[in-house]
Amino acid sequence: MATIKDVARHAQVSTSTVSHVLNKTRFVSPEITARVQQAIDELHYAPSALARSLKSNETRTLGMLVTSSANPFFAEVVQGVEQRCFELGYSLVLCNTRDDKQRLNASMEMLLQKRVDGIILMYTQAHLGAEVFDRYPSVPLVLADWGPMDMEADLIQDCGEQGGRLATEHLIHLGHRDIGCITGPLGKRAADERLAGFRAAMATAGLPIRPEWIVEGDFELAGGSSAMAALLTRPERPTAVFVGNDMMAVGALRALADAGISVPAQMSLVGYDNIELAHYLVPALTSIEQPKAGLGALAVDTLLARIKAPDTPRQVLTLTPELVVRDSSRTPA
Known part of the structure; x- marks a missing residue:
């Protein structure tokens, strides 16, 4: 691997001149600059990132x-x-x-x-x-x-509360009145805010929130599946569910398929995050986009x-x- 000394020797200049050309710290004539640049190209010289970081106090x-x-x-x-x-x-x-x-x-x-x-x-x-x-x-x-x-x-x-509100308002505007929610792990800001948005939308619409239809998940596939399975054991089930993230929504879709429940014919789902996978699910998942x-x-x-x-x-x-x-x-x- 070529060093700065090799470049200087090849270009017949001093190492300090090579350094000035590389770092543009002093005027160097166009002729000498071209000679140094030619030597750099011919020797495939790459300046040491470590040396530069020590000199500039940044590593980029x-x-x-x-x-x-x-x-x-x-x-x-x-x-x-x-x-x-x-x-x-x-x-x-x-x-x-x-x-x-x-x-x-x-x-x-x-x-x-x-x-x-x-x-x-x-x-x-x-x-x-x-x-x-x-x-x-x-x-x-x-x-x-x-x-x-x-x-x-x-x-x-x-803005998780706004996102949770958007998801729930969408279901309300479709005509759903019996709406459940699978939350993320409560106590974490994202889960709490999205649940708050769900509650706010339901309250604004004058719809009752049934505690047995709010099930805590973990933001993971298995958590969404088990949360939906638990929701399906209730004596009555909602017609739509807002799921706190898309990973849990994928798990929830699996649980619904296992139970023979068709989405969206028998239950509507809305997820959160709009991950790329949401577009390719069957059915494709309605979701809240985070950029x-x-x-x-x-x-x-x-x-x-x-x-x-x-x-x-x-x-x-x-x-x-x-x-x-x-x-x-x-x-x-």
Whole structure:
């Protein structure tokens, strides 16, 4: 692998001249610049990222802590983060925490050892709180919709209450009056806000909320399946259900199919997140769209702004959810 000394020798200039050409720190004549550039091309020289980072005190590398990049929602956000990093010439180091505090701590230490310029947090173990990050007060952080909300970090959040209201109002406008809800794990902001939106829409429409038709899930496939199976054991069942995320909605569809219940002929479903899979389900899932790629790009832009201006006031940015109507919802029979 060629070094800067090899380039200088090949171009018959000093190493400092090569450095000035690379970094544009001093005027170098066009003739010598061309000679240095030719030597770089012929030797396939690539400047050391480590050396540059030591000199500039930045690595142009960002870290991201996510619960699981295998989850379609998180995966689509990660794609948005990676694409924005690529556009801006940054590298991304992705760490899956898998709801494990030990992995979270180990990942954080690894990112700091790699001297990342900042970190995007998107993980569900909010019960860990901000104390995990209190040991690293100088590291720029951005919360991308998930994480401990009590942190003094920039926050990009989904307006879950508005989304829950949109989903429920859609079912009400279709003519449903007996509406249930499968929530995420209560106590987590996303689950609580979406349930609050469901309650608000029902109250505005003057419709009763039946406690036995509100079942807690876990934002995962199995949780959606078991929650719907539990709902189907009730003496009476709703004609429509708002499900707190698309992963649980997929599980709920499985439970309904196993029970021989047709969607939407016998029960309408609305999910949340509008993951790519929602379009390909049978029936295609009506869902609340979160701009996932936009969330990822905005997280990167917000983090870079924080890195450049660390003393500016904390930002709280809110994304606007939208209803995407597909085949899983219709007027009640």
